[in-house]
Amino acid sequence: MVCLAGADTRRVAASGSARCYRQILHEKDDYPDIALLTFNGRDRSTLSTLAHIGHHALRGFMGDYDEHGAPRYRDGEITMETVYRFKGQSAPCVILTGVDFEQFDDTVFRRLFVGATRATMKLIVVMSDRAAAQLIERMP
Secondary structure, three states, X not given: OEEEEEOOHHHHHHHHHHHHHHHHHHOOOOOOXXXXXXXXXXXXXXXXXXXXXXXXXXXXXXXEEOOOOOEXXXXXXXXXXXXXXXXXXXXXXXXXXXXXXXXXXXHHHHHHHHHHOOEEEEEEEEEEHHHXXXXXXXXX
């Protein structure tokens, strides 16, 4: 499933991701663990400032560290991380959100590959029209 979020994904990533999450619940798919992965990192994601998507608490890195230097995490129902922080992990359902880029290059390809291969059962991508057009153009 690809949810096209419009020209500027950064502004609508939260609503697009919430819409995709509601779609999963509507389909009654039984996913015990859902990961919401931001494509462009914590600093450029509007999602990193949120504690909830709809009525669902987000679990993930809080952006700071405790007195021993260990990362601090908040509890929640949905894992929210960046693509690279989630590398090496997987979830039955992954919502890859905030996918927007000006140029489809090797770095973008690798980031898409890492994000997409985290899903073991279902992948949902929230991307801009611009990114979708470039991705479709690259398909054989």
